[in-house]
Amino acid sequence: MLDIQFIRDNPELVAEKSKQKGYDVDIQQLLGFDKERRELLQQVEDLRRQRNELTAATKGQKPSDEQIARGRELRDQLGDAEHQLESIEKEFQVLLRAVPNPAADDVPVGGEDDGAEIKKVGEQTSGATDHLDFATKRDWLDFERGAKVAGTKFYYLKGDLALLENAITQYALQFVTGKGFTFMTVPHLVNGRVMTGTGFAPRTSDQSDEYAVENEDLSLIATAEIPLTGYHADEIIDEARLPLLYAGLSPCYRKEAGTYGKHTRGLFRVHQFNKLEMYAYTLPEQSGEIHERLLALEEELWQSLGIPYRVVNIASGDLGAPAAKKYDLEYWSPVDGAYRELTSCSNCTDYQARNLNIRVRRADGRIETVHTLNGTAVSLARSLVAIIEHYQTPEGHLRVPEPLQPFLAGRAEL
């Protein structure tokens, strides 16, 4: 959520920025609740003060009948006022949490097609076999049995393709730990507070993309970003420890509700996939620079694997609530003749951290909300798509990108 003080100071800006993200929030109504709640708060605090004074006046002696009568009166008034405050507070919180993080100033305004291409690397080749046909022919991929066992869009990786996935994971892991990220395994289920605090849809809502466990306050994670954000919830981190860099490896579970009409063939969009995620907690003034660093790392990693790509600065309407800025790294698909999302990295500034109460203690003692960022190192299912499309031979074999060969017992071809 946003700092209410910031909204009070910049109501027009917040309204405009929310609109640019496609969020319909009534800032005037929010500020109305804010005013009302503060007035009630003062009433309540004044009544409490009177009560405290009365209690202090009795000094451990038995209070007089008069004092008890006055106390009862205060108790009843306080009860009423607290009740009113509670209901206003609830409405206020709902509205406050609905306000998205404003997009950064250098984010293009617009929707899905309005992202700004920042750079292109590598050649736009053409003519390759679709990854699903290719992998199925090799008996590397089985969606039919995935459907039998779990449902549509679930799958088995088999044999060399499963080994290739493992090799990519190992390579990426070596890469990110070499760059100073601390490797972590994470809980694959998180509670509602962490889920919503990270900015993912409430568990029970219809549009939710998350799988929730029945009768438990638990949902399956959609990315390691979620448990990595919750990791430092309610903590105050010393300034000297920032930035904190983590890398979380986990399966990701997504219902992919409402993705009809989008690119869904084969492994590109599935209900479960593995992903190695980079994550950073930073000082507010660091987050812009670290965001660029995350992008640079993604580029370095994918360049080393020889995959052509472009970088897109995602437009405001496509950012989602928590991100102030997001870069997508899109690989060139010779099958589709188009760029398709491979990784992305987001700067969520203080939005997630304020939800989950994650702060920094400055050297001078001041306390501030930290910034959080996340970036994909490798999303395994999509990585396999990209590599199959770019490394297949006319004979139906798959060359192994050189950096991956050490993790496949030195094999150059599968």
Added chain:
RNA sequence: GGAGGAGUGGCCGAGUGGUUGAAGGCGCUGCUCUCGAAAAGCAGUAUAGGGGCAACUCUAUCGCGAGUUCGAAUCUCGCCUCCUCCGCCA
């Protein structure tokens, strides 16, 4: 899953209805002393929110949430977490 025990400030730890945001100790910060350090002494040392230009002030917080009471860290109920033992299990 069953039985028992426990949750107090950065840490340890007192405190079973009434100025207890909370004794005492440790740690930390500043000062005094010292050539310097240690030791010792003195002072300070939470977070959130409201009001105020500010000095400052008010409110809340003793795992969380309800309740009893004029008044709750203290009593009651529910929940959570941790520890010990038993069961089960990769």
